[in-house]
Amino acid sequence: MKGHQVTIKDIAKILHISPSTVSRALKDHPDINPQTKKNVQDLAKKLNYKPNLVALSLLQQESKIIGVIIPEIIHYFFSTVISGIEKVANEAGYHIIIAQSNESYYKEVENVQALLSSNIDGFIISMAKTTMQFDHFKNIEEIGVPMVFFDRSCDVVNADRVIVDDFDGAYKATKHLIDNGCKNIIHLAGPLNLDIGKKRKEGYLAALNESNLPIHDYSIQICDTKEQALQLIPELLRRHPLIDGIFAVNDLTAVGAIKAIKSIHKDVPNDILVVGFENSFISQISEPELTTIDQKGFEMGQNAARLLLKRIHSNENYGPVTTILNTELVQRKSSMKN
Amino acid sequence: MKGHQVTIKDIAKILHISPSTVSRALKDHPDINPQTKKNVQDLAKKLNYKPNLVALSLLQQESKIIGVIIPEIIHYFFSTVISGIEKVANEAGYHIIIAQSNESYYKEVENVQALLSSNIDGFIISMAKTTMQFDHFKNIEEIGVPMVFFDRSCDVVNADRVIVDDFDGAYKATKHLIDNGCKNIIHLAGPLNLDIGKKRKEGYLAALNESNLPIHDYSIQICDTKEQALQLIPELLRRHPLIDGIFAVNDLTAVGAIKAIKSIHKDVPNDILVVGFENSFISQISEPELTTIDQKGFEMGQNAARLLLKRIHSNENYGPVTTILNTELVQRKSSMKN
DNA sequence: CCTATTGTTTCAAACGTTTGCGAAATGAAT
DNA sequence: ATTCATTTCGCAAACGTTTGAAACAATAGG
Structure with missing residues (x-):
């Protein structure tokens, strides 16, 4: 079925010279006769010769080739990271192969194994939510393939990392709500086995403590999807009508919260202020538009790729590097009372 | 820097047997002594041997490996297609390598060349908007690497295709607007060099003609991004206040239109009805939620991968196959007058 | 005429794996 | 003792490319 890419051997045969001469001629090796060189290069161009990368x-x-393992490509954040990775990788002559874990530990392990078989030059990984064992990462480490984590990283393994300052971002978000008059802010948190879940929660708590705001037993809810928010929020607000601010671990959950609030005929931002985390695409689609923390996906991808390439090209064995990106508060309507 | 994956040679050396014996032992070849087999398999497991796919x-x-070339991964539609491709591909033991053209013809050509060098088993492609020459696709065809187009396909090349019934989808969308009382519907169209741009426009026109609705010189506007819609719509509505329906070539443009309409203090759906095309994620985020045509991204990806795998595994050279997926109208608030 | 030098080309090995074929060893049958 | 079959294994080639070393030719210097 599949035809035949032109090879160095083909060219050699046609010109009655050896493959090594062809190879050298193609890369302008000084040993080769200019005339031979020209013959080879002309023929190569004519036959549309492309070196076989395999x-x-x-x-x-x-x-x-760089292997990228992410939870789900359909998340805006991850696709921006991928774009960042691809840009830097391409500029350095690399390509990326993408595998999704779909937040499943097993799929993640499978992907790691498969990519290890493919002589990948390095990994860029964001862990699945359900990953709590790390042998597959240790396996990568043992073999000596460079590996960079981003966003959701695994700290029991020696590897470079790129993260945003989740603590500070969460702090900023919460502080912003406080500054805008909120007295009873709840946090819709992510899984606390992930660093980002932990850190964002801590940033939230730090801001509350700093302003001496009380923390209730209902202040922190594990809730990190739109659907969960739609289900949780109405009931929660009914029970605790004094809630006047919501800081969600990601934009989608924040949008879910906004929709939920509207569904019980309350208003954002006039009754309740909402802040998300990601600055995803949907923050500009939402009504009101969503105040959020920019998670710098594209930059994160670029930084991850740069760290990885540096590691790939280095001979020394320097210790793990962690790059922490600054977050930024992006103010929009969902936190601006009229 | 990079360590050493265990190879068949390593195992052979340790056990003082030849690589060929190891190879056969690993695949349960009947020629091999059961005891040798066991030794090899045990050691392979112990050393965590993984075959070198390269x-x-x-x-x-x-x-x-299947090469996927798409315009932009950040578009929800494309990422759902990728998920569909990946699912089918993985089940068949394939991986996908993703390259973005960023809607640039040159980047697309580059990607094709690079992937051809990597002994890709097949291509799945959605053309860039700016692609009007097709030599790079013809190149693929000549070499004999199977290739499937989806959504935006190139008809001067022999290849399988998966598309949605764009004409019918557009017809349904427009008909829906007419049925809900619209008399003056405009169409925000995509580039007419792409089939999808053409077909959707034709479906729109067919529905208008069928109901004997007039078509004005302003009825069709080339406008397929949110930003363009935000800029175009207010002025357009000022000049032509009788416009009461908008059918946009994609969801994002539709959302832009809705935002634009709100910005001049008109209401969707009470003043103007809006329908999009894609059934993307944002159609559920938008306020009001967006009526749209489901473009079946995931199914499209699955179908594209299946067509490609069939072609890869086939020895005969059957003619190009085109799979047309049915679209579906998804009714939401943006087209339901109170 | 021999040696050295230079310019040009080829040889052979290597990367990791598979596979047709041949080889060695064993045992059985004649 | 010879022949034959069976069992088990190794050799070598192949995929496309690169590269150090060797080979060859021609020329110049002595």
């Missing part, structure tokens, strides 16, 4: 991979033990 | 690629001239 053969090169095998020979040079590098594939120029 | 070597296999080179030998068998297939990489078990």
Whole structure:
């Protein structure tokens, strides 16, 4: 079925010279007769010769491919990260192969194994929510393939990391709500086994403590999807009508909260202020538009790729590097009372 | 830097047998002594042996990798397609390598060339908006690498295709507006060099003609981004106040239109009805939620992958297959007058 | 005429794996 | 003792490319 890419051997045969001469001619090696060089290069162009990267991979033990393992590509944040990775990788002559874990530990392990078989030059990974064992990452470490985590990182493994300052972002978000008059702010939190869940919660608590605002037993709710928010919020607000601010662990949950609030005929921002975390696309679609913390997906991807490339090209074995990106508060209507 | 994956040679050396014996032992070849087999398999497991797929690629001239070239991964539609592709591909033991054209013809050509070098087993492609030459696709065809187009396809090349019934979808959308009382419906159209732009426009026109509604010189506007809609719509509505329905070529443009309409203090759906095309994520975020045509991204991806795998595994050279997916009207608030 | 030098080309090995074929060893049958 | 079959294994080639070393030719210097 599949035809035949032109190879160095083909060219060699046609010109009655050896493959090694062709190889050298193509890369302008000084040893080669200018006339031979020209013949080879002309023919190569004419036949549309393209070097076989697989053969090169095998020979040079590098594939120029970076494996990216993420939970779900449909999340805006992850797709922006991918764009950032791809940009930097392409500029350095690398390609990326993407595998989704769909938030499943097993799929994640499978992906790691499969990519390890493919002579990947390095990994860029954001962990699945359900991952609580780390042997597959340790496996990567043992083999010596460079690996960079972003956003959701695994701290029992030696690897570079790129994260945003989740604590500070959460602090800023909460402080912003406090500054705008909120007295009873709840936090819709992510899973606390993930660093981002923990850190954002801590930033939230720090801001409350600093302003001596009370923390109730209902102040922190594990709730990080739109659906969960739609279900949880109406009942919660009924029971605790004094809630006047919501800080959600991500934008989608925040939008779910806004929709829920509207559904019980309360108003955002006049009754309750809402802040998200991500600055995703939907924050500009939402009504009112959502105040949020910019999570810098594209920059994160670029930084992750840069860290990885540096690691790939380095001979020394320097210790793990962690890059922490600054977050930024993006103010929109959902936190601006009229 | 990079360590050493365990190879068949390593195992052979340790057990003082030849690589070929190891290879056969690992795949339960009947020629091999059961005891040897056991030794090999045990050691392989112990050393965590993983076959080197690059070597296999080179030998068998297939990489078990599918190249996917899409305009932009951040678009919800494309990411759902990718998920569909990945699911089917993974089930068949394939992985996907993703390259974005960012709607640039040049980047698209580059990507094709690069992937051709990587012994890709097949391509799944959605063309960039700016692509009007097709030599790079013809190149793929000549070499004989299977190729499937989805959504935005190129008809000067022999290849399988998966598309939605754009004409019918557009017809349904427009008909829906007419049925709900619209008399002056405009169409925000995509680039007319793309099939989807053409077909959706034609479906729109067909519905208008069928109901004997007049078509004005301003009825069709080339406008397929949120930003363009935000800029275009207010002025357009000022000049033509009788417009009472908008059918946009995609959801994002529709949302832009809704925002624009609100900005001049008109109401959706009470003054103007709006319908999009895609059934993207944002159609449920928008206020009011957006009526739209489901473009079946996930199914499209699955179908594209299935067509490609069939082509890869087939020896005959059957003619190009086109799969047309049915669209579906998803009714939401943006087209339901109170 | 021999040696050294330079310019040009080829050889062979290597990367990891598979596989047709041949080889060695064993045992059984003649 | 010879032949034959069976069991088990290794050799070598192949995939496409690169690269150090060797080979060859031609020329110049002595």
